[in-house]
Amino acid sequence: MHGLKKPANADWTIPQDWAAYTPQEHRTWDRLFERQSAMLQGRASQAFLKAVDVLRLGQPGIPDFEVLNEKLAKLTGFEVVAVPGLVPDAVFFDHLAHRRFVSGRFIRTPEQMDYLEEPDIFHDVFGHVPMLADPMFADYMQAYGEGGLRAGSLHAIDKLARLYWYTVEFGLVREAGGLKLYGAGIVSSYGESVFALDDPSPNRLGFDLERVMRTRYRIDDYQQTYFVIDSFEELLRQTVETDFAPLYEALAVQEDLEPPTVLGSDRVYHRGTQARGR
Numbered sequence: 636m637h638g639l640k641k642p643a644n645a646d647w648t649i650p651q652d653w654a655a656y657t658p659q660e661h662r663t664w665d666r667l668f669e670r671q672s673a674m675l676q677g678r679a680s681q682a683f684l685k686a687v688d689v690l691r692l693g694q695p696g697i698p699d700f701e702v703l704n705e706k707l708a709k710l711t712g713f714e715v716v717a718v719p720g721l722v723p724d725a726v727f728f729d730h731l732a733h734r735r736f737v738s739g740r741f742i743r744t745p746e747q748m749d750y751l752e753e754p755d756i757f758h759d760v761f762g763h764v765p766m767l768a769d770p771m772f773a774d775y776m777q778a779y780g781e782g783g784l785r786a787g788s789l790h791a792i793d794k795l796a797r798l799y800w801y802t803v804e805f806g807l808v809r810e811a812g813g814l815k816l817y818g819a820g821i822v823s824s825y826g827e828s829v830f831a832l833d834d835p836s837p838n839r840l841g842f843d844l845e846r847v848m849r850t851r852y853r854i855d856d857y858q859q860t861y862f863v864i865d866s867f868e869e870l871l872r873q874t875v876e877t878d879f880a881p882l883y884e885a886l887a888v889q890e891d892l893e894p895p896t897v898l899g900s901d902r903v904y905h906r907g908t909q910a911r912g913r
């Protein structure tokens with residue numbers, strides 16, 4: 636039944652059907668979890684690492700959403716709901732605006748340990764859910780959903796999507812011990828969780844809202860630029876306090892920036908060699 640591409644409900648959610656997972660699928664989760672959690676010690680943000688513990692994501696087997704949601708609801712009021720695959724933008728935003736995060740329920744095969752095209756439950760749950768247990772980040776995600784509904788009517792979803800990409804999926808945060816990972820696309824990837832932090836190839840630049848929304852991104856390889864936020868509190872404050880409508884208008888008449896671009900106005904933590912992209 637897993638992988639069926641038809642929504643059962645108007646909001647596109649389907650039951651997780653936890654009992655249907657095979658022992659091999661549970662073992663795939665365990666292998667992915669062990670490999671990533673070892674890798675992320677000292678690399679992922681404090682908020683992420685703490686939440687992996689608090690949510691008990693290291694218990695054997697694929698998490699059961701009912702069990703997980705009890706913990707998550709107490710921490711931030713967020714909830715994880717299963718969907719058959721990618722959902723329309725408006726559906727995705729509406730769930731976020733109501734503090735629901737949509738997750739795939741299928742898990743990759745053992746042959747796909749390092750690469751897959753569609754987000755699976757390991758990416759969605761291990762990658763995203765820990766940050767949903769952080770109060771600041773949970774508020775950011777909800778506000779993002781509301782902002783997405785608004786961006787739809789302002790014809791600016793492509794610009795707002797870049798903010799999601801460079802924060803929620805591929806963000807870095809500055810902490811006392813140096814730069815740390817929090818983006819779900821990075822922390823759920825064995826290769827990119829080294830590359831994003833340690834490789835000389837990509838740029839690491841200070842986060843700037845308008846600059847990020849001008850910047851195109853790659854979906855076919857590791858990122859050529861990562862943006863570093865000062866804190867989750869600051870990210871939330873800035874995005875909530877800024878009216879995006881004038882930004883969208885300004886961006887509509889500006890040229891997009893290519894992913895490896897470094898501007899004179901950027902705060903440069905590391906100027907990438909871009910050796911990987913060549």
Ligand code: PHE
Nearest residue numbers: 778779782874875877878879
């Ligand atoms: N403040 C944004 C707007 O005016 C909404 C938003 C909040 C977007 C937080 C992203 C994150 O549209």
Ligand code: FE
Nearest residue numbers: 754804819820
């Ligand atoms: Fe994701």
